[in-house]
Amino acid sequence: MMTRELDHSSDRDRLELALQIAGLGEFDWDIENDVVRVTERLSAIIGLPPGEYPGEGGEGLRRIVHPDDMAALRTDIARLLRAADVYEHRYRMIHPETGALHWMRAAGRVIRDGEGRALRILGIIEDVTAQHLEEDQRQQLMAELDHRVKNVLAAVQALAQQTAKRTTSLDAFLTNFNGRLKAMASANELLTAARWRGAAIDHLASAELGALAPGQTSWEGPELFLTPRAANALSLALHELATNAVKFGALSVETGHVDLRWRTLRDGGFELTWTETGGPPVGAPPRRGFGSTLLEQVTPRELNGAAEVEYRPAGVRVRLHAGPQAMADRPEVVPDVPAANRVTETVATAAGPASLKGARVLIVEDAVLLALELETGLSEAGAEVVGPAYELEEAMALLDQPIDAAVLDANLNGRSVTPVAEVLRQRKIPFVFATGYGETGGAPGGFDAPIIRKPYDVTQVASAVAEILASR
Template identity: 55%
Template sequence: MDDAGGTLAEDQEARRLRALDALRAMDGDPDDPRFQRIVRLAARLFDAPRAAIRLVGHDRVWLKAKVGFDHLEEPRPAGLAERLREYGVVSNPDVAADPDPPVRPWNADSRFFACAPLRDPDGNVLGLLTVEDPRPRDAIEPGLTEALADLAALAMEELLHDAETAANAERRALDSERIALALRAANLGEFAWDIVGDTVEVSPRMARITEIPEGEAPAENGQALYAFVHPDDREAVRAEVEAQLKARGRYEVEFRRVSSDPGRTIWNRVAGLLVLDGEHHPARLIGVVQDVTARRDADEQRENLLTELDHRIKNILAAVQSVAAQSARRASSLDGFLKAFTGRLKSMSSAHDLLSAARWRGATLARIAAAELGGLAPSQTRWDGPELFLTPRAAAALSLTLHELAVNAVKYGALSVESGRVEVVWRHAPEGGFNLEWLETGGPLTAPPERRGFGATLIEDVVGRELGGRATIEYRRSGVTAMIHAAADALVDAPEPEPAAPEDERIVETFGAGDDAFKSGDIAGLKVLIVEDSLLLAMELEAGLEDSGVEVVGCAAELSEALQMLELPFDAAVLDADLNGQSVAPVAEVLRKEGRPFVFATGYADKAAPMGFDAPIVRKPYNVHQIARALASVTGR
């Protein structure tokens, strides 16, 4: 029982000390007039020379207010807190006559002693209001002890009030710091319009944003708030603000503001709230200002990019339509049309990849030549020239021009035999622009064609219109020679830094004779899974593979669907890199772990292509022969 009682007492004392610490009254101002009045009144009630408000701390007693004492703190008497819990108001007329008083005076010469506890709302006794006198008393009137208790309660109320006031001040300071932090983080400046006093206060942050002087200034019936609005927007902004305030008591507007830099347009966003007084009359308007110039510029740039993208897509579709029509008009068979059209489409795609890698700033002539000639016959082709950077329009045109010359060389010219060679050389032109020479040697004897083909017509038209120059093609017996001159407008300064070359990948490409060398029957009997989110592409690929004797076990358009279909039996898979915005990597990872072969079919450029997998990548637009060759490669056919 003693242990239990001791534990309870310790818990009670711990709670009492926590309550006292929460007041933060120890070591406070000893001359606070409120508490000084209380102790003076207590001393006068008992006609005593000494009185004090004593707060009992961990190991000392602090005199919050005092009369007749010179010191501010005293050692804490042993057992004081325990006795305080047992007694209420204590009044001892003559301490010397009491062998065991509940509370002893702090001064040894005191004969009369009275005290009342400072009790908080939870019942914790945090201290005492004490009165002492060296003179003893015969008796104490009951009304005096009640008055002492009232004074103690008043002192406790003041202590609690001070604690609450301090806590509220801390909360307000913390809220103010949070608000200031939020305003800084959001780059906001604040203002307040005192409608009654007709003054406006501008914060330093708002002054920096709006270039309005900080501090308090006449509001001019609110018109000063519109001083930094651009004159062309001022009336519209004022009308919008008044309409929103009338409708819902708050407003949000964006407008151009007057700038110290005449050549710069600055946009601000303002949000305000109307504050009403007790009679529901407008009293204040508070608000924040934000500089949204960067966001507006980004929005405008995005709109311009979307407009430009729409324009380019329409131009590309028109170009594809034209190439398809011209290829069909000159083709003698469906197979011939498909080969010619697919090759030209592939050339346009290669040029697009080069431009995309350089963020549509253009492309180097060397990379264009490498894209069109590099996959043909490395030992039979060579290109050389200074570093020239072409505009996007010129790059696309030259890519198509070199493609047409290369197709002719593969079919009829130097690249149709192993002994043939193709050399492409370009140099700066004296009058600006550049001159490019295409030279074929070692091939079959050539002669001018009986009729002018679409390729030659395309080259002359493209060079004349898109490169601002001219082209001449000579059919010498030793081989075809083409001279191309491009105007100075076809070149631009190379951006810094020059786009880095793409990392090596296993990219499966087909060109001309490559299709003829591959036999579609090589993949007959394979079971293939197609993962492609474009329905038309999936249908075309499925039909083409089935024509080659492949069994298509399924077509998945979504990532979840593809993961489920991995349970099907198949020999290889064709994976689109992106499935409606989701990467196909989880599917590829499962296939890699299971040791099942797969190929990627993607329209992404090098930087966005699937990396980290030892699998061929077939670029879109592709034909079925390219996919078939890739499947044959990964399955060992």
């Protein structure tokens, strides 16, 4: 007899502990006597003192149920008493002590007699407010992501259309469009690292100029952060200026220099000055392209300011004035200055496209269209493509084949490509990362490998692979 009592006590203690750990409060509704018993644990959750309360045929629940949810709960109770054995219901309540809105989950079982008549309901109640808040936040984030993606797609579409209208050949369109798209991607990477709270001007300058012409560019100014809209606009403007400087201006010769400086203004905005010196004599372009339109019309409007472009014989000088609306507070998370020297920014040279004749190159990329584009581009450069591999297991299986080099996406459908990279490193097979992940600290996984940021031109990838093969 004593043993049974001890076992029963032990079971009860385990149940009590389980309910306490789970944050559950239990109740007992005696339907025959129409009395609801509230335990101390349940009292701590719903705010009513522990004890017995009149059931009132279910209407007593109005003490803890939001008025707007009572009708649905009445329907559930009627169904439960009529035919069901178990139930689960979610409802809102106004906490009687704090007045705060809470979400509750109730679940239980009906105890019936031999004739099926409901005698009592035993159940538990859980405060699930935190889960509902998380779900609301998740929905808000998804809506915000959808909004941003649509904005980006619309901007890319407009960029493509405007670029196409002002180019005379497919090659020129691809070159100009890819460069502008990459400028947008650089700004987006910085904004993402700062949780879309803003991007610093010096980060934008480093991303655009850092690897362009070492020793021929410099930038200086106070730490200023721009809104996402202004950051994208300035990134595109710097890209247009840098592209023109490489083609026609100071960066087209070894003696030229580009100096970028910015300062704050009394109204809370800033002034940025781009100055080219030491290059060939320049003059106003014979026709206005999209770059000119971007600098003189689009950028000032996006920055809530103005732009002045001077084609001086000594070199181009551009002043951009931005209003205080373009400024953002310093984000809580500020990324490191982009390590531009770690990023491969390879472009076609006068010697023509890179040659990969006879090289066996493994492609690991989970985006099918992009993998096909890589396969076409590398094949046209003379490579023998291994793959493409779209999944981690596919890539690992292909490592047994003869491989001279590899192009790796950092993430394969949510899985890291690190196991593939590790095997390649052990076998001393060079590889490059072609990735959309913004890891300003260097290559993914800490590998000593060049990085090509998405979006990219396939010729960049071919040139990068040719370089790592030549350096073996």
